[in-house]
Amino acid sequence: MLYRIARSALFHLPPEKAHALTLDAVRWRGRILPATKQGGAPALQALGLSFGNRVGLAAGFDKNAVAVDGWLSLGFGHVEVGTVTPKPQPGNPQPRVFRLVRSEAIINRMGFPNDGAERVVARLRARRGSGIVGVNIGKNAATPLDRAVDDYLSCLRAVFPVADYVTVNVSSPNTTGLRSLQDTEQLVPLLSRLMEESQALERRHSRRAPLLVKLSPDLADAELRKIAAAVSSIPVAGIIATNTTISREAVADQPLARETGGLSGRPLFARSCAAVRVLRETVGPAMPIIGVGGVASAADARALRQAGADLVQLYTALVYRGPGLVREIARALS
Numbered sequence: 001m002l003y004r005i006a007r008s009a010l011f012h013l014p015p016e017k018a019h020a021l022t023l024d025a026v027r028w029r030g031r032i033l034p035a036t037k038q039g040g041a042p043a044l045q046a047l048g049l050s051f052g053n054r055v056g057l058a059a060g061f062d063k064n065a066v067a068v069d070g071w072l073s074l075g076f077g078h079v080e081v082g083t084v085t086p087k088p089q090p091g092n093p094q095p096r097v098f099r100l101v102r103s104e105a106i107i108n109r110m111g112f113p114n115d116g117a118e119r120v121v122a123r124l125r126a127r128r129g130s131g132i133v134g135v136n137i138g139k140n141a142a143t144p145l146d147r148a149v150d151d152y153l154s155c156l157r158a159v160f161p162v163a164d165y166v167t168v169n170v171s172s173p174n175t176t177g178l179r180s181l182q183d184t185e186q187l188v189p190l191l192s193r194l195m196e197e198s199q200a201l202e203r204r205h206s207r208r209a210p211l212l213v214k215l216s217p218d219l220a221d222a223e224l225r226k227i228a229a230a231v232s233s234i235p236v237a238g239i240i241a242t243n244t245t246i247s248r249e250a251v252a253d254q255p256l257a258r259e260t261g262g263l264s265g266r267p268l269f270a271r272s273c274a275a276v277r278v279l280r281e282t283v284g285p286a287m288p289i290i291g292v293g294g295v296a297s298a299a300d301a302r303a304l305r306q307a308g309a310d311l312v313q314l315y316t317a318l319v320y321r322g323p324g325l326v327r328e329i330a331r332a333l334s
């Protein structure tokens with residue numbers, strides 16, 4: 001009810017303005033309220049980490065790690081910050097975020113605006129609270145694709161000491177050519193090099209930060225199978241599925257559907273669920289999968305669990321349904 005009122009005020013503002021206000025509010029909440037314990041529920045082990053519950057904040061909402069303690073105080077069991085790139089960059093020109101209200105969806109073409117790895121790491125070091133924080137890494141727009149590995153390595157080295165896990169983002173549709181890194185001929189050498197570096201960092205820092213890869217929903221099932229088989233033989237620690245889609249099939253009747261970018265929210269759910277199912281069938285029961293894409297209710301989260309996700313993440317449903325959803329889903333999945 002309270003969120004309904006807040007939402008109608010926020011929806012009068014341009015999406016990025018509303019987003020900035022929300023981040024401010026969550027940041028202040030984190031300063032005032034400590035993260036609440038998850039009702040004494042036993043911690044959940046995945047990726048070698050202890051999660052308070054199965055629900056996380058998806059990458060992109062808090063790109064610069066400004067409100068991590070606030071998100072945890074809202075009941076999230078983990079927070080994924082980023083995508084961060086080695087150097088700060090402004091992203092694409094505005095407007096670059098669009099609400100498709102009737103579909104409870106968003107189209108965005110942000111293009112990784114962020115403060116750069118160094119500043120994000122400094123913020124994570126200065127955190128007062130505890131709680132699991134993953135860092136999602138990418139490449140700068142200006143870095144040629146054939147040098148992408150250098151950007152991922154640079155980010156990995158920077159964030160490793162402060163990240164509980166690191167996500168290699170090769171699936172954003174808003175950085176030219178990025179998704180071609182999902183071709184196994186490119187992906188296997190990239191992830192193998194990052195794994196090698198991660199093992200060296202593990203020895204140097206005497207800590208672990210498992211490496212995950214985040215995939216696109218626009219990969220055909222056969223491609224997903226090929227990638228899943230390849231990444232489990234490297235082996236990376238886990239898979240996040242999925243990022244946003246460039247498909248407009250489910251929203252074709254809406255004028256904003258013509259905007260370029262990645263579509264998220266309810267229209268994505270069927271595809272993200274199907275992708276998780278295919279990935280789970282291929283990798284078997286052991287490899288952790290984080291399901292994300294269109295989860296907007298406890299029933300959706302249960303369905304994604306049934307499809308094979310160990311953990312779920314939310315972004316767009318937070319905008320449409322509000323923060324009460326976090327605890328609702330956490331309870332449903334406990």
Ligand SMILES: Cc1cc2nc3c(=O)[nH]c(=O)nc-3n(C[C@H](O)[C@H](O)[C@H](O)COP(=O)(O)O)c2cc1C
Pocket residue numbers: 058059060061063082083097106108110112136169172214242243244263264265266268292293294295313314315316317
């Ligand atoms: C405005 C916006 C920005 C996003 N930025 C990122 C990002 O920087 N990195 C990333 O891996 N995913 C990013 N995402 C994708 C989300 O993490 C998530 O994978 C996707 O939105 C599907 O989940 P949802 O339907 O719950 O929103 C972004 C999504 C939105 C809506």
